[in-house]
Amino acid sequence: MSSTLPFRRTAALTAVLAAAVASACSSSQSGVATSAQAPLRRAIPADSGERHLTGLTQLTDGGENAEAYFSADGQYITFQSTRDGRTCDQQYVMRADGTGLTKVSRGGKTTCGWFLPGSKQLFFGATHHADSACPPKPDPSAGYVWGIDPYDIYVTDIDGKNMKRLTNYGVYTAEGVLSPDGKRIVFTSLKDGDLDIYTMNVDGSDVKRLTTTPGYDGGPWWSPDGTKIVYRAWHYDNEKDLQAYKDLLAKRMIRPNRMELYVMNADGSDQRRITNLGGANFGPSWTPDGQRIIFSSNHKNPRSRNFDLFTVKLDGTGLEQITFNPEFDGFPMFSPNGTQLIFASNRGATKAGETNLFVADWKD
Template identity: 50%
Template structure:
């Protein structure tokens, strides 16, 4: 009996050792990655809890600026953190509602849109009895130092001025405004001067980003065609809303010329961003989901229109941005959320 017990104990010891060695030296599947996400590697989660979105790299790519509803805040405020998620700090006023933040060249200044000058309270939440709508709150675009101090107002027109981003050349801000009665794309200098309108077709044109050489702009657009669509669009606009159920990706020159539609489907395609090769655009879309609730990242060839799916997580993935060398990507996702509606910021190595 003693011998049998010793053999059993010895065999159990060998089993434990072999198991330890196997699990120590056998590569394990990345827990944050879907098996089909071949373009993503070494995914790291940077925020944990709340609603975090639209994270964009600083020009030196050591920091991220993003909007977040967290802690005691009832609506979005602007935060900056290092690209490893450390040194998180609030840089907006903590009042009103903010959106669409971006660094300026040199990373000593930032821009973002805010409603705090209209009211210190959060704007009313959208009226979803009208369907799934985005509220066109009374945003203006502000500039501040990177710590939030020395806040200055760049736009001062009634209604919506938001969705501002900056050219990699460091000379222009591109943004969306309702100043002329419709949602159009404009550019202006970094001090808010020399405003120029780029789009003129009826409907929503927005979410613009410059190409890496500053010569092109990609954006999302909804241009209602028949009379019923036009009537619905105009009524929603009058009520301060837009229904983002059908959005297509477009490209134009930085001066508004040579507009070209890139996607052509019945989906909501949004958040486009140029790959550094200048030949592709990454964006978010629900094109694969008949119910329209699941958004994933896709990348499209500008010339051929060929589309490749990038993410496969069964919920939301959106707001992607590459580093200038195309080796890293940051985006917002519902993956690994602890409760419904939680959205966090993730960064990963990009594998072409």
């Protein structure tokens, strides 16, 4: 979700991460099944170092495609994409083999989709209540920043019908992930003036704020047993930097060049930092056993657009690099049965800025 800002949330660094929170515009017609490129089998060179991945399959071909997440039964995938020439993301659903592609959003910009129990409905962040067109992009004079667009969370059937608005804050509210028991949603919102993490029931009731430290907290993801939440955050240790963050936030922007990973209990207690790597560490989720976090990072070269996937234990030890692609790999999620890993990547791109979805068999 995650993220989903351009965070949970994609190509060249700007395009890549921006699609993570970006989302769609263009056609306002939802529930439209469109043709999809047949999945492409890609070999992983024996000397690539990617020993955990086999049977790599490319599921999309063209545009910026990101934040692909499985339904609980593993039969469907939802993701956001600028496919077909769109200038910001729309939300799509397809079968896990890449067939049956359907656009489910209505315009504006979307991000961070997730399936509800039963795989017949999903929720995602969208801005079409504010405008059917794409939100304006941030002023380039501000440097590399993400726009904090006015998402609210919507629920729809997987064919795009029966859409309803779940939140009504009118400010950035997105990056939703469903709890393993299917009862609550964890999400990020600006509703109280800072980017913080909240939970609510699946009907939007009983909203609880989990984080309160000034600075960005986002990209939350439940552990497989539902007892913990991993997230990305950056908190400021001096008033000057904190004020610069607040000034940008007032303009609905954030500078995403520094983020570390944190974990907390599902009720918000025992918040603690996991990583101290430097650079941008984002898009965290969990290994199936709940003992490690898998995430994307450029900490080896923080000024580069080369993000790779890593795993780390909850105490910050045991850091292991999973992908070695020289461009972008991000937004990892394991399939419900733990046998496959889906992620977004620039590998194999035929045009500059393309980010496609890949799924690979996982080998411990």
